[in-house]
Amino acid sequence: MVESKNIFEIKNFSIWYGNFQAVKDINLSIKSNRITAIIGPSGCGKSTLLRALNRMNDLIISSRATGQMLFHDVDIYDKDTDVIELRRRVGMVFQKPNPFPSSVYENVAYGPKLRGIKKKSILDGIVEQALIKADLWKEVKDKLNDSGLSLSGGQMQRLCIARSLAQEPEVILFDEPTSALDPISTAHIENLLQELQKTVTIVIVTHNMQQAARISHYTAFMYIGELIEFGDTNTIFVNPVNKLTEEYITGRFG
Amino acid sequence: MYNIDTTKESFKKVHKKKRNIRQGFFLSLIRMLGFSGAITLFVILLFVFYNGFQVLSWEFITQPPLEAMTRGGIFPVIMGTILLTSLCMLIVIPIGVVTAIFLAEYSKPGYMLKSVMMSIYTLAGVPSVVFGLFGLGVFVVMLNFGMSLLAGSITLAIMILPYIISTSEEALKAVPYSFREASLACGATKWQTIRKVVLPTAMPGILTGAILGTAKVSGETAPIMFTAAAFFTSGIPRSLFEPVMALPYHIYVLATAGTHIEETRPIQYGTAIVLITLVLGMNLLGIIIRLKQRKKRAW
Ligand SMILES: Nc1ncnc2c1ncn2[C@@H]1O[C@H](COP(=O)(O)OP(=O)(O)OP(=O)(O)O)[C@@H](O)[C@H]1O
Ligand SMILES: [Mg+2]
Numbered sequence: 350m351v352e353s354k355n356i357f358e359i360k361n362f363s364i365w366y367g368n369f370q371a372v373k374d375i376n377l378s379i380k381s382n383r384i385t386a387i388i389g390p391s392g393c394g395k396s397t398l399l400r401a402l403n404r405m406n407d408l409i410i411s412s413r414a415t416g417q418m419l420f421h422d423v424d425i426y427d428k429d430t431d432v433i434e435l436r437r438r439v440g441m442v443f444q445k446p447n448p449f450p451s452s453v454y455e456n457v458a459y460g461p462k463l464r465g466i467k468k469k470s471i472l473d474g475i476v477e478q479a480l481i482k483a484d485l486w487k488e489v490k491d492k493l494n495d496s497g498l499s500l501s502g503g504q505m506q507r508l509c510i511a512r513s514l515a516q517e518p519e520v521i522l523f524d525e526p527t528s529a530l531d532p533i534s535t536a537h538i539e540n541l542l543q544e545l546q547k548t549v550t551i552v553i554v555t556h557n558m559q560q561a562a563r564i565s566h567y568t569a570f571m572y573i574g575e576l577i578e579f580g581d582t583n584t585i586f587v588n589p590v591n592k593l594t595e596e597y598i599t600g601r602f603g
Numbered sequence: 604m605y606n607i608d609t610t611k612e613s614f615k616k617v618h619k620k621k622r623n624i625r626q627g628f629f630l631s632l633i634r635m636l637g638f639s640g641a642i643t644l645f646v647i648l649l650f651v652f653y654n655g656f657q658v659l660s661w662e663f664i665t666q667p668p669l670e671a672m673t674r675g676g677i678f679p680v681i682m683g684t685i686l687l688t689s690l691c692m693l694i695v696i697p698i699g700v701v702t703a704i705f706l707a708e709y710s711k712p713g714y715m716l717k718s719v720m721m722s723i724y725t726l727a728g729v730p731s732v733v734f735g736l737f738g739l740g741v742f743v744v745m746l747n748f749g750m751s752l753l754a755g756s757i758t759l760a761i762m763i764l765p766y767i768i769s770t771s772e773e774a775l776k777a778v779p780y781s782f783r784e785a786s787l788a789c790g791a792t793k794w795q796t797i798r799k800v801v802l803p804t805a806m807p808g809i810l811t812g813a814i815l816g817t818a819k820v821s822g823e824t825a826p827i828m829f830t831a832a833a834f835f836t837s838g839i840p841r842s843l844f845e846p847v848m849a850l851p852y853h854i855y856v857l858a859t860a861g862t863h864i865e866e867t868r869p870i871q872y873g874t875a876i877v878l879i880t881l882v883l884g885m886n887l888l889g890i891i892i893r894l895k896q897r898k899k900r901a902w
Pocket of ligand 2: 396
């Protein structure tokens with residue numbers, strides 16, 4: 350594998366909800382154009398850490414971050430960070446597919462329109478490209494005007510991926526993107542992620558150990574807010590250093 | 604001490620029978636009460652139609668009153684009510700929706716929000732005649748609008764404002780959080796999220812509230828009695844500062860004042876039919892929009 354540079358560098362990073370520390374003093378690097386998986390038992394702070402990467406935690410009034418979160422060597426928690434531009438560059442796909450209650454086309458065109466692209470021909474091209482990349486084009490090209498909510502669960506999730514791709518992000522964050530889907534749709538999305546990884550950096554939170562092992566290059570194991578172990582997915586799954594990691598991936602607790 | 608009878612017989616027959624009788628009694632009572640609403644509506648409609656249908660005609664709704672209102676139609680009266688309610692809605696919807704957006708999307712829980720909510724609830728509980736007096740004092744006299752379309756519309760708008768705020772707020776709050784999250788994650792600002800995702804999604808709910816509010820307003824007498832309503836105008840008003848006739852007030856006046864109370868009975872009921880049709884029609888429209896939206900929404 351060609352060495353790739355760190356797109357995110359997380360240094361002594363913590364997040365509090367009020368007085369409760371959900372993420373504890375984490376140090377971690379995320380490599381560009383790779384898939385990094387975050388695993389760990391429920392409530393250990395995976396989502397909190399993931400949502401810190403595009404500052405979605407800002408929406409929770411009680412939350413507060415300390416330490417450094419460098420994106421291309423710039424601390425995104427600096428006062429003068431343009432959060433809107435950050436979220437444009439670091440997109441997000443959620444656990445429950447959440448297309449807007451508008452047409453397939455409008456869903457995908459949403460981001461580009463926000464950035465002021467108005468010309469129909471340009472938008473058409475972006476929408477088509479994003480849907481092709483999300484491997485949804487063939488299924489929806491004849492029903493672009495149908496409601497996004499009329500699609501199947503797996504299709505809706507790929508629509509959400511297309512919506513994110515349309516904003517031309519460098520990173521896409523996935524928070525358990527397949528936990529609400531059937532095995533076939535899940536496999537479909539896993540294949541898609543491996544395809545996408547060539548052009549975007551992917552960080553994925555998952556409860557599914559096999560999924561992490563199958564698709565990710567790097568794995569971070571978290572436990573009660575702390576990063577217990579981080580490294581090559583192979584190493585983590587075959588030769589974990591930490592006892593807790595081993596117990597978790599062999600399914601002795603979870 | 605309870606007297607528990609453990610013989611088989613008692614379980615099987617006696618208790619069951621007693622229970623069935625009691626259950627049957629309450630069930631029929633509930634049924635009766637449940638239907639009482641429908642029956643009352645039916646009786647009222649029948650009564651009004653029976654007394655008023657004879658005056659109904661094309662002329663009745665397109666011609667002005669004639670010969671001290673004993674003959675002719677109620678065209679200016681209908682127009683007056685339409686103008687009053689439209690203008691009222693034009694004023695109240697923007698204010699109500701903006702307030703609701705503030706309350707639902709921007710306000711932080713705390714002392715301020717609580718006092719604003721309290722004021723809105725209190726305002727909703729004020730009797731409509733008080734709004735009438737307030738409108739008379741402030742718009743008619745102090746601001747010198749006179750008894751006018753404008754003064755009446757503003758008064759009605761103030762009266763219905765709490766209702767529009769709370770229905771709009773409910774509609775906004777019913778928009779799932781996941782839509783907002785999705786929009787923000789696309790790099791939208793909060794305001795863009797509200798304008799492009801939240802408001803369109805809430806629109807059917809807001810519209811339903813507005814239509815039901817219009818229905819309420821069009822039947823109000825007290826708030827316009829001192830602020831806008833005239834016993835007689837020769838046609839439809841030519842400016843905002845002219846008084847208007849209005850359906851509920853027209854019924855009130857014909858039924859209580861003047862020298863032809865008995866003679867105009869059918870016209871009174873005819874006017875009531877028009878008013879009821881207008882109100883029920885709007886309610887029906889509101890219900891249809893609501894049902895359609897329920898069916899459509901999949902989240
Ligand atoms: N908005 C919030 N306010 C207060 N505490 C919160 C909030 N969101 C999460 N927490 C707490 O922070 C901790 C980490 O939550 P987080 O959602 O990041 O866990 P997770 O690892 O994603 O769990 P899961 O696997 O169940 O999704 C939990 O203890 C949770 O109770
Ligand atoms: Mg989570």
